[in-house]
Amino acid sequence: MLGVGVVKSDGVRKGVILDMEEFKKNLDESLTEAENMAGQQFPHVGICLSGTGIQIHHNQGMIAIPSNEVTQDDVNRVLDMAQNGITLTNQTVLKIIPESFSVDLEHHVKSPVGMSAKKLEVNAYIFTIPTTALNNVRKGFKDVGIDVVDVYPSLLTSPEAVLSRRQKELGVVCIDIGSSCTGVTVFEEGVMRHASIIPVGGEYVTSDIALGVRVSVDVAEKLKTDYVDLTFCDQSKPKDEEIALSRIDKKETETVSKLYLSQIAQARYKEILSLVNAELKRLGRDGMLPEGAVFVGGGSKARNLIELAKAELRLPCSIGFPEDQEYVTGTSVSDPGFAGAIGALLLSQRIGGMGKGRVSIGAGLGGLKDSAKKFFKFLLP
Secondary structure, three states: OOOOOOOOOEEEOOOEOHHHHHHHHHHHHHHHHHHHOOOOOOOEEEEOOOOOOEEEEEEEEEEOOOOOOOOOOHHHHHHHHHHHHHOOOEEEEEEEEEEEEOOOOOEEOOOOOOOOOOOEEEEEEEEEEEHHHHHHHHHHHOOOOOOOEEEEEEHHHHHHOOOOHHHHHEEEEEEEOOOOOOEEEEEEOOEEEEEEEEOOOOHHHHHHHHHHHHHHHHHHHHHHHHHOOOHHOOOOOOOOOEHHHHOOOOOOOOOHHHHHHHHHHHHHHHHHHHHHHHHHHOOOOOOOOOOEEEEEEEHHHEEEEHHHHHHHOHHHHHHHHHHHOOOOOOOOOHHHHHHHHHHHHHHHHHHHHOOOOOOOOOOOOOOOHHHHHEEEEEEEE
């Protein structure tokens, strides 16, 4: 990893640019920070996007195989057929992810290239984003002199940074708690089985605290990161304390109970976990994934989230750290909040020259290195 740049995205909310000039200022500051660390410029970028604007479609495609042997061109054609079967009004396709193929009467085929067949079918996930939103993102980068090479939904990139091949084979859910939403991606038998976006994230906890304690959002954010303990209110005899708000903002004169603060945050996190569990229940996988749940995103850093999640989801739970991957050096990206950006590095390497936005998810994650040096990754909240 050559360089990292982190700045607050003041011009973006819920994955949508609300202030273009502020957005470009944030981009420029972040890029400058990364370039200074790396000692070189990064004219090309791959970006990952999150937010409730991203939609996930599940569709099928079918084609005849005139040569009786499946080629990569045939795979591309059948994926195009799956895309053509959905309505894309003012939407742009980001990625098409095959779930499984069928070759004549053989179902659940992972890689059909080279197999004999007269007919090829696919079940695929198609990720789309509002065209205007994507154009605005590209314009922001272009205006600060950066060429966007590729765009990924963080639903795909975050799991790639923290999940192993074994976890994906046995069954696992990656839960990405971002600022405005929570991404849920389920893997079994090495392939993605489900992806969804829950429109609740870490900034909702901040808003709850701001309203409950009657403080500014900035003070509430500091209270959340420094003092919230998600299991504090479940202790039999919690040793409560009064937190002087003047520690955070000298203009504040009141105090707040740590117990009350944790009760506010726990209620919202329980809601998020309940919504995740509802997604798993629809799949028949609630409490039934052997490798459990792996949490990433800035919202996953809440104190004692794992203990709360184990009780709510009835699954093994852990935090996903990108530093487990060989290409990450130093501690600056050893943070679950960087999973989406690090995963974009991986995918940019893996798709190589495949083109047309296609990428195969679920295989191993090795072999990054040289290609990683060509990309600066910027993660939108």
